[in-house]
Amino acid sequence: MNAIFDNIFNSPYINEFTATQFLLLVICGLLVGLLITAFYTYRNEYSQGFVITLALVPAIVSIVILTVSDNIGTGIAVAGAFSLVRFRSIPGTAKEIGAIFMAMGAGLLNGVGYVGYAVLFTLIMGTAYVVYNRLDLGRTKDRREHxxxxxxxxxxxxxxxxxxxxxxxxxxxxxxxxxxxxxxxxxxxxxxxxxxxxxxxxxxxxxxxxxxxxxxxxxxxxxxxxxxxx
Structure with missing residues (x-):
């Protein structure tokens, strides 16, 4: 069980990586992106363009973090700015921005080699999202249609x-x-x-x-x- 959550690089500071490790991060990033997309589309309105973007963000953030892994602070800043480019011209809804940040968090974990934690984080946050939607958390008690x-x-x-x-x-x-x-x-x-x-x-x-x-x-x-x- 502990091996599942081990860092595949044995350190969050990556000096060099192999092609196998690179492909593993990309594939895991895409799988995590699909998980996040599945949770986001549950009982929610969405556009195809945003869903595709959301599915790709974890893999993209992972590679950005991997390539600047000698300076994690720089990697986080670059990944953050890069993943929010969409919202410079199109206003993002609260749910969309929340989903983007969830994808970023999973991508950051995946990018520094904690693949197991990235999947676990996605499952926990996605489950919480579904539960909150089912409970209509934050919805007014007055059911009349405003x-x-x-x-x-x-x-x-x-x-x-x-x-x-x-x-x-x-x-x-x-x-x-x-x-x-x-x-x-x-x-x-x-x-x-x-x-x-x-x-x-x-x-x-x-x-x-x-x-x-x-x-x-x-x-x-x-x-x-x-x-x-x-």
Whole structure:
């Protein structure tokens, strides 16, 4: 049992490595990436591009750490910056960033030769992820469906209480959460957090809002925990 968790290089500071050790790290990194991907895709929305990237990150991080193993601090810095390049242009959700960091952790363990610990870490964290999802950890106790209502209005419209009567009629609760200028400052976009009384009457609510905002854009979307960006 102890042999499973031994360092394949007998030291985290690797002066030289063989082709067999190199291939072992790559293969184990890919297997760990597939494990992490399997856990991440459980009861979760995802894109194919992100899933493929997530599956490759542990192997990539392992090789980065292997090639700069004489300076672990430099390796961690390089691997961290490299694995988060995706989030420079596309906002990452909390779950995506968490999955990336989990893949990085497994890749770091694998890269310094602790293959057994990398697999064990992946199994523990992946199991915790599945259990937390099953328990709906962090989900509000109020099971009513919250939604986001976006209303575009002209800049000369006083929006302070313009739509309150409509929202009181069609929602159980509503709250103005954001006001933003759009279209070079010629319009405002109002964002409300609402709880509809009857989803069937959503069109009636939108039609009444359009009569007030000059038939400008109105949108309603669901609030989902996994869309909270960092």
């Amino acid at each position: 939604q986001v209502l976006n209303i575009s209005i002209p800049e000369d419209l006083d929006f302070s209480k313009e739509f309150d009567d409509i929202l009181e009629e069609y929602t159980s609760s509503f709250r103005l959460t954001r006001v933003k200028t759009t279209n070079m400052g010629s319009m405002f976009r109002l964002t409300y957090d609402i709880v509809p009384r009857d989803p069937v009457k959503q069109k009636d609510m939108i039609d009444k809002i359009r009569c007030r905002n000059g038939n400008l854009e109105v949108s309603v979307s669901d609030i989902r925990d996994d869309m909270a960006t960092l």
